[in-house]
Amino acid sequence: GNSKYRPRIINTGIEWSFIQFPDNQDVLDLISAKRTGILSLLDEQCRLNTCTNATFANQVYSTLASHDRLEANRTQRANNRFTVSHYAGPVEYTTDEFLEKNKDELPQSASELLSRSQANDLLVQFGANMAMMDSSKKKGLRKSLHSSTIASQFTSQLKMLSTRIDATTPHYIRCLKPNEDLIPNVYDKAVIADQLKCNGILEAIRVSRVGYPQRFLIQAFVDRYSILHGSKPHRTKAGRPKIRNEKEVCAQLVQNIVKQLLPKPAAVPPLAKNFPCPSPSLRRLGSVKLAKENFEQRSFRSKPAYDFASIGIQIGKTKVFLCQKAFDSLERLLSERKSSAATRINAIVRGFLGRLRFHKLMIEHLRALEAAKWAEDTTRREVQAQKLSAMRRAREEEEVKRAALRMQKLEEHRQKRQPRRDLINKFNEFSRSARQIKSPSPKKYRWKQVGPNWIKSEWFEVP
Missing domain, CATH: 1.20.58.530 (Methane Monooxygenase Hydroxylase; Chain G, domain 1)
Structure with a gap:
C-alpha cells in the first residue's frame, strides 16, 4: 500500500x-x-x-x-x-x-x-x-x-x-x-x-500512468539515452564523460532532452531596431544598454530553468523516474534518432559500397580500354607489318624483274656483239699464228756514258 x-x-x-x-x-x-x-x-x-x-x-x-x-x-x-x-x-x-x-x-x-x-x-x-x-x-x-x-x-x-x-x-x-x-x-x-x-x-x-512506472539507474539511463544528447559531451578514452558525477551528466542529458520535447520559443527581434537612438551620444549609450539587455536575454534563453517534474522526469539519488508519457516521448525520440542514424549509416554504407562498385567498374573499364588499345595497337602493328612485308616483297619482285631485264638486255647485247667477238677471236688466232713465224731476235741495247751524258748504244753479244 x-x-x-x-x-x-x-x-x-x-x-x-x-x-x-x-x-x-x-x-x-x-x-x-x-x-x-x-x-x-x-x-x-x-x-x-x-x-x-x-x-x-x-x-x-x-x-x-x-x-x-x-x-x-x-x-x-x-x-x-x-x-x-x-x-x-x-x-x-x-x-x-x-x-x-x-x-x-x-x-x-x-x-x-x-x-x-x-x-x-x-x-x-x-x-x-x-x-x-x-x-x-x-x-x-x-x-x-x-x-x-x-x-x-x-x-x-x-x-x-x-x-x-x-x-x-x-x-x-x-x-x-x-x-x-x-x-x-x-x-x-x-x-x-x-x-x-x-x-x-x-x-x-x-x-502506473499517474505515477512513475519506468525507473532506471542513473548510469543505465545515461547509457540508454545518451544518443539523444544535443551536443557531444567530452569523453575520455574509455568513452565515459569527463564529468565524474554521474548525476550531473544525467541532469545535463535530461536538460538537452527536455529542450527537444518542449516547443521552441518564438524568435525575439533585436531591441536596437525597435528603439533607435536619435543622437550619437545617446546612440552609443543606448547601444551599450541594449547590448547588455540583449546579452542578458540571450543568456536567459540559453540556460532556461526547466521543471523536470512537470514534464514527468525526476532524478533521484540513484535512479531516474519517468512517467509513462515522458517515457513514451523518450522512446519515440530514441526510435526517431535510431531510425535517422540507421538511415544515415545505411546511406554511408550504400555510398561506400557504391563507390567500391564504381571503382571496380572504373578499373574494369580502364582495363577494357587498355585491352582495346593494346588490341588496336597490335592490329595496327600487324597491318603495318603486313604492309611492310608486302612492300618488301613488291620491292624484291621489282628488283628480280629489273635483274631479269638487265640479264635479258645483257644477253641481247652479247648476242648483238657475238659476230664482232667472233671476228676479233679469228684475228687474235691469226695474230698468234703469225707470231709463231720465226723473226729476227730483237736488238739489245745498253746505256753508256759519254761525257756528262748517257746514251743508248746497241749491244752485241760475243759468241
Missing part, C-alpha cells in the same frame, strides 16, 4: 504526490497474517486431532468477527460458511473438507492400491515415503503437520515468489477467457472487460 512504499519513495529524493487507490493489504492480512490469518488458523486446527471443519469455522468466527472484510450471518454460521470481500467482489467459502485438503494426506484406498502394486520401483518409492512419514510422526506430529500442510506450503512459496519478484524486473502475462461458454473463436468484450476490472489490471494501469 501507500504506507508500505512511502519510506522507499521518500528515500529516493524525488517529489512525489501519493496516489490513493484500493489497497488490498487488509485482505492479505485477513488470509495470511500470522496467528490471526485464516491460513494460520487452519494450520492450528490441523495440528489438533480432535478438530473438525465446524471447530475451524467457529475459530474463524470468534477470531475474525470484527474484521471489515469478513462477514458471516446466522445462516452462514449454521452452515459453516463465511464471506470474504475481495477486490473483485465478495466470495463465499464453506469449510467442508478444509482440514482434509490442507493436511494433504494420501487416501487409505490409494495406500492400499499402491501397497498391492507389482512394480518394484513403485513399491520401493512408496515404502521410502511411508517410512519418512512414520519417522516424522515419531519426531513430532506438530512439526510435521506445520511443514507439510497445503497452507504452509502456499505461504512459503508465496514468500519465495515475492522475494524473487522484488529482486527482478518481471513481465506478467495475464490469461483471460474469451467467453463464458469456452467456445473457440468467440470474443466477448463484456467478459474481457469484466475480467480486466476484477483482476485489477485497469486500476494498475491507472496508477
